[in-house]
Amino acid sequence: MYQNVLWDSYSLERIRLFFQKIAPLLKLIYPIVDKLNKRRGRPATNRRFQLRFVIWWKFFAPGPQKTAVNRLNKSPELQQILEAPVDPYTRSSLRRFLKDAGEEGFRRMGFLLGLKLLKKGIIDTSKVVLDSFPVYSYLNMKKCLKIPKFNKKLAKQFYQELNLNHIISKFPKQRANSAPLVDKLKVWIHQYLWDIPSNQRNHYYIFGRTNRKEVLGLEKGWKAAKTYQDFLAVLKALPNTSEIEYATVTEVARVLRQLGVALKSAQYQRIEALRFVFHTPHRLKDPTITLNYCAPKDQHFMGRGGLLAILPSLGIPLFLQLTAKYKQSEESIRTFLKSMSQQYGGLLREIEVYADSEFGTEGIKDALKRLFKATPYIDVYARSATRSTLTIEQKNIRKTVERVIARLENNFSLEHPSVLGDDSVAIHTQLCFLCDLLLVSHNLLTGNHTHPYSLSYVRG
Numbered sequence: 001m002y003q004n005v006l007w008d009s010y011s012l013e014r015i016r017l018f019f020q021k022i023a024p025l026l027k028l029i030y031p032i033v034d035k036l037n038k039r040r041g042r043p044a045t046n047r048r049f050q051l052r053f054v055i056w057w058k059f060f061a062p063g064p065q066k067t068a069v070n071r072l073n074k075s076p077e078l079q080q081i082l083e084a085p086v087d088p089y090t091r092s093s094l095r096r097f098l099k100d101a102g103e104e105g106f107r108r109m110g111f112l113l114g115l116k117l118l119k120k121g122i123i124d125t126s127k128v129v130l131d132s133f134p135v136y137s138y139l140n141m142k143k144c145l146k147i148p149k150f151n152k153k154l155a156k157q158f159y160q161e162l163n164l165n166h167i168i169s170k171f172p173k174q175r176a177n178s179a180p181l182v183d184k185l186k187v188w189i190h191q192y193l194w195d196i197p198s199n200q201r202n203h204y205y206i207f208g209r210t211n212r213k214e215v216l217g218l219e220k221g222w223k224a225a226k227t228y229q230d231f232l233a234v235l236k237a238l239p240n241t242s243e244i245e246y247a248t249v250t251e252v253a254r255v256l257r258q259l260g261v262a263l264k265s266a267q268y269q270r271i272e273a274l275r276f277v278f279h280t281p282h283r284l285k286d287p288t289i290t291l292n293y294c295a296p297k298d299q300h301f302m303g304r305g306g307l308l309a310i311l312p313s314l315g316i317p318l319f320l321q322l323t324a325k326y327k328q329s330e331e332s333i334r335t336f337l338k339s340m341s342q343q344y345g346g347l348l349r350e351i352e353v354y355a356d357s358e359f360g361t362e363g364i365k366d367a368l369k370r371l372f373k374a375t376p377y378i379d380v381y382a383r384s385a386t387r388s389t390l391t392i393e394q395k396n397i398r399k400t401v402e403r404v405i406a407r408l409e410n411n412f413s414l415e416h417p418s419v420l421g422d423d424s425v426a427i428h429t430q431l432c433f434l435c436d437l438l439l440v441s442h443n444l445l446t447g448n449h450t451h452p453y454s455l456s457y458v459r460g
Contacts, residue, residue: 011060011459012075012077012078012081014060014458014459015056015060015078015081016081018059018060018442018458019052019056019081019082021442021445021446022055022438022441022442022445024445025113025116025438025441025442025445026048026051026052028112028113028116029051029109029112029113030048030051032101032105032108032109032112033047033048033050033051033101033105034047034048036097036100036101036105044093044096044097044100045085045087045089045093045097046083046085047097048083049082049083049084049085050093050094050097051097051101052082052083053068053072053082053084053089053094054094054097054098054431055435055438056068056078056082058412058431058435059435059438059439059455059458059459060459062413064418065091065094065095066091069089069090069091069094072084072089073088073089098424098427099423099427101427102423102427103322103423103426103427103429103430106427106430106431106433106434107320107343107430107433107434109434110317110430110433110434110437111343111344113434113437113438113441114316114318114437115347116441117314117316117437117440117441117444118347122314122444123311123313123314123316124311124313124314125311125318125347125348125351126313126351126352127311127312127313127351127352127353127354127397128309128310128311128312128318128348128351128352128353128354128374129309129310129311129312129353129354129355129397129398129400129401130307130308130309130353130354130355130359130401131307131308131310131355131356131401131402131405132305132306132307132308132323132326132328132358133305133306133308133326133405133414133415134292134294134297134301134303134304134305134306134326134415135303135304135305135306135322135326135414135415135417135425135429136301136302136303136415136416137283137286137289137301137302137303137304137420138286138416138417138418138419138420139282139283139285139286139289139302139420140282141301141302143282143283144197144281144282144283144289144291144302145197145291145302146279146282147194147195147196147197147279148194148195148278148279149278150194150205150210150212152212152215154259154261155212155215155216156215156217157259158255158256158259159186159215159216159217160217161255161258161259162186162189162251162252162255163251164182164185164186164248164251165182166247167185167244167247167248167251168181168182168185170240170243170244170247171238171244172238179220179221179222179227180219180220182219183216183218183219183220183221184227184228184231185248186216186217186218187202187203187206187216187218187228188228188231188232188235188248188271189248189252189271189274190202190205190206190212190216192271192272192274192275193252193274193275193277193278194278195275195278195279195281197283197290197291197302198290198291199225199228199229199232200225201291202225202228203224203225203228206218206221207221207222207223245270245271246269248271249268249269249270249271249273249274250268252268252274253267253268256277261277263277264276264277283302285420286302286420286421287421287422288304288324288422289302289303289304290302290303290304290324290325292304292305292325292326292327293326293327294326301326303326304322304323304324304325304326304422304425305322305323305324305325305326305327305328306320306321306322306323306414306429307320307321307323307328307332307333307336308320308401308404308405309340310400310401310404312354312397312400312401314440314452315400315403315404315453316404316436316437316440317404317408317433317436317437318340318344319336319339319340319343319344320429320430320432320433321336321339321429322422322425322426322429323336328358330361330363330364333358333359333364333367334363334364334367337364337367337368337371337372338367338371340371341371341372348372349372349373350372350373350374350375351372351373351374351375352374352375352377353368353372353374353375353376353377353378354377354378354394354397354398355376355378355398356378356379356398357378357379357380359376359378360378360379360380364378365378377390377394377397377398407436407453408432408433408436411435411436411439411455412431412432412435412436413432414429414432417429436453439452439453439455439458440452440453442458443457443458
């Protein structure tokens with residue numbers, strides 16, 4: 001107990017010194033939280049205190065919200081340091097504050113801190129490095145991958161009664177050697193009705209060891225999952241996609257009712273609703289997460305992805321955004337670049353941009369030149385490492401982003417948020433961005449220029 005008292009008093013002193021040092025930085029971002037106050041209704045808990053609490057929570061109390069709130073309410077000394085109101089603080093108040101500030105609010109705070117460093121000449125914006133990173137869901141992956149039991153007898157009866165001829169007529173004419181449309185529609189229905197989380201796994205169940213090809217009654221089939229993925233891409237691009245989807249779901253619902261399967265809805269509109277026929281997917285507790293594969297870690301995971309831009313001169317994040325999937329499409333990267341351009345305006349012009357081949361498509365390079373007048377130093381998309389066009393120095397500049405991502409993960413759990421839902425996870429990522437800039441700014445203010453990223457310099 002004596003050791004715990006000594007440790008607690010010492011950490012409180014560190015907290016006091018930390019908030020004294022960052023007081024000028026807090027004054028810079030207070031106006032953003034002041035705007036959250038509403039003119040009507042019951043006054044909210046002091047917004048400035050809530051911001052200080054969130055910063056303390058991220059720096060000194062790693063753990064769930066409940067633990068941090070209880071620790072505050074039991075420590076009068078901590079309440080005094082954070083200038084807390086008289087009333088006890090609650091998790092519901094914290095959640096409302098995070099929701100009111102939102103992703104854009106915390107991003108704006110980080111932008112103001114970065115702008116202050118830029119005006120003081122501490123950072124150099126002539127070079128920018130881009131990269132993506134995984135964001136793992138807080139849910140149990142094994143439960144997320146769980147699918148309903150496949151009743152072979154019921155499935156065979158279902159596909160025998162299924163009539164898709166009127167739906168095939170809504171498609172344009174295919175090439176003569178293409179796999180039959182009826183087979184592709186059956187595979188499409190199989191994926192959603194038995195809630196298969198990925199196209200590759202769907203292909204494995206039908207054509208792999210379990211061999212459900214005969215149960216589905218496929219005429220021809222195909223060797224690789226890409227055939228089915230190409231079908232989905234064509235289906236998405238059709239002008240009557242919604243009509244085809246509705247007709248397919250209606251026919252599926254008709255056959256299921258005929259076989260005596262109890263449906264949870266009188267009428268289905270979207271094919272995603274078929275996931276609920278045989279079970280309630282665990283992954284829907286964290287909506288929009290997908291099954292992803294991280295090649296550097298050789299790891300499958302349920303979650304999302306993110307895009308990050310950093311300044312290699314000081315090694316700090318410049319712009320960060322959550323994305324739906326870890327494997328980035330050209331469209332998602334161009335959207336990210338457009339948002340970054342809108343945020344920084346004319347501050348990023350005639351820059352050098354470094355990234356791996358994921359960013360090497362012609363469309364992305366054109367966007368960089370148009371939005372930033374940038375000179376891209378990026379390998380051509382889909383080229384192997386042995387055919388790289390970058391010099392060793394350019395590769396070393398690009399690798400700085402890996403250290404920034406690792407630091408954000410180690411210090412503030414960037415890749416492992418303990419929250420669910422797009423909005424909450426997006427707020428978490430922006431808080432990591434804000435806290436890292438606060439950490440660097442604090443260390444520079446206190447004269448720690450040798451190790452400006454050191455969190456132990458703050459925590460002890």
